[in-house]
Amino acid sequence: MQRLLPATFSVVGTARKPMSHEEYREELHAAVAQHSRTRPLNEEVWRSFAEHLHFVATPDDAGYETLRRTLDQLDFALGTHANRLFYLATPPPAYEPIVKAIAEHRLRGQTGWARIVVEKPFGHDRESARALNEVVHTVFREDEVFRIDHYLGKETVQNILVLRFANGIFEPIWNRQYVDHVQITVAETIGVEERAGYYEQAGAMRDIVQNHLLQLLALVSMEPPAAFDDKAVRDEKVKVMRALRPIAGEDLSTNAVRGQYTRGFIEGVPVPGYREEPGVAPDSRTETYVALKSWVDNWRWEGTPFYLRTGKRLPKHSTEIAIQFRVAPHQLFSREALAGLEPNALVLRIQPDEGISLKFGAKVPVQGIRIRAVNMDFDYGASFMVDAPDAYETLILDALRGDATLFTRHDEVDEQWAFVDPIIKGWGEAPGGPALYEAGTWGPVEADNLIERDGREWRKA
């Protein structure tokens, strides 16, 4: 709807289930009409777009042959030089057979470029991720592989880099000397919905921590890259991931908490507990909540903990990074005056209500000194007056243009699993299961203990 696509392109949908071109177009029309940012749908524009939509069923080898013929014909008709982007919006087990089929049926085309876009999760542990990499690399070079973590497509996530590296005032204090600790929260109000089959196997650790949370951690803690390109940015992210201290053995019980929601209320509506959800085992030990205290072992962050938490059925849908600064070294004001003062915090709100706020102490307008924490707020929506593009729009367009900066490289995935695997393994071997928390609360009391032990507390996100 914003005329960003090139003049000549076509989209070929494929699935095992047969469908006609018309049915496919209708299905997409309905979806776009319902979900597009620019509603109502301009039917004129849609008609011209729909002409480029095709569908080929690929239940077997014959199907893939038809697909190849269709692609070749379109290339010939449109003159697209066989530039091809393969987008795998399938469950992970299907990746391997599809990649193999792309090779067997020579779908890459003879000329032009070929790229593959893969959704998260990439593997379910370090070993399987490496195996999947090997399969993908038999057909695609690493620079042709675009692993999506849609968080990186979000404007406010990219804005972390802009805030840090385009401004002069933040980076000098972005270190252990000024930062007391960092809190990263990814809170969802939804439960497992219809994804119980997947979620039972994944849990919050694989579903959110391994990808989204660690991405946010990397962006906030990485060293400044020399350039804003795919190599420089991703090199720095990998470097900081390598500096992440593993949580294993004794550390596991002190620095990691897992939880599972029981029945409760979300926005005043009763919701079932996790074990009561359809498709979930009644004695499931899958974690729906994770809280971690982690350390980035490098010069910049020595001694500054990063507290990470994520969960389903938390009271509020919210993703944010809070940089909490150290308190002033010497307090000249009386204890009464300081009652309302809280440490300075810079909060990057990723969603909803995208923006940045800085909390500082201000004098309350009364006689005498009374200090109150106030927020200086930058609201994305009200400042730029436009809706930020959807993360997937950004990412797919980037993939079409061949810009991999916002995609996850194989060594990054590898390091993410290296951090996550020992925790999952430790939990698997530990007696007992996740700590229970009522739906609509901020997680189990064990998570509060994790941070309160250090004399800190979770922010009211």
Added chain:
Amino acid sequence: MAQGVVVDTMFWGARQGGVAALERELTRLRRAQSAHARELGRPLARASVLNLIVYADREEHARRAARSIADLALRHPSRAIVVLVDRGAREGVDKRIEMHCRLPIADGARLVCYEQILVRAHGDVEDRLASAVIPLLVPDLPVFLWWTGTPPLGSRSFGDLLRLTDRLVVDSADFARPELTLPIIARISEAARGRFGLTDLNWTRLTPWREIATAFFDVPSWRLFLDGITGLRVGFAVDMDGRDIHPSQALLFVGWLASRLGWRPLETLAPSEAGGLLFAIARPDGARIMVRVRPRFERGLEEGDISGIRIQATSTSELAEFVVKRQPSPRHQTATVLLNGQPRWERTMPLPSPAIVELIGEELSILGSDRTYEAALAALVELA
């Protein structure tokens, strides 16, 4: 399906389908205001320094609170969450919670706006009320809970909301049975220590009385009388029939003096005439003080407001009386000191009768707990 009272959307704004929709609507409204402000060359800042939850079980109270908050928007820009709950939660009424929102512009000020949200609960929502309020709070800002009416200690929703709260504001003038409720408030205050602050708007109303009483004994030659108080009389206003008795404010005054001067309870002698109280208190040196709290009909006073105080004291051989009387129109206070029955000093000063909006505004500027109030409350509960 049983329908609750229809919400006045002119006042409360349109109904929203859930928190996400409500936040989107507020963003849209902010954006519209922001665009308008830019045209006028005055960029609009989103300002809020606190979350204010108002709990009301009567629409009238909810509206009054909302209007007060609107008047305070310049001093205390806030996100105000007005919770209006059906008191008569009957069986069979659908449990449901609706949300409405509006972005009123404070008079003459385009720079400051506040966000007004109505959470309207139908049926028995004790167990789920907090889950509708928590996601509406602006992160990181202090949370004030203004509970209109009598706080139900032990009720789940009250406990849940208290856990979110940095400062609880009640108004003991609204308590139907203060003699029962004030001890409850004292217990809340004890439990609150270190977790949240607590205050009573009636305590705020008492400020000018405490100031004048303190001023008497700032005079060095009269300070000696402080240790020799023998009697205290506090009058409070009632209506003509003397039906509604609200002695909370007067009792708080007695509690304040007792806690400051180390008085201990001796005995409650009798309810004095028409709803008043008569009791004996022991000074630190053991001497007996007679305290009388009595209702008086005074034209032009709000029920429950203190109408006057009289402190009797001896020192060496002198007998002193410290008297403050409230005069209705124009509002002022007359303070008199009599030594051995002879007037020695008199002064008249203005006595503001602050509206609820002033009182709440004052309380919103304090965040910590008010130790003096807590001590006064504790002493009062022991005495009465």
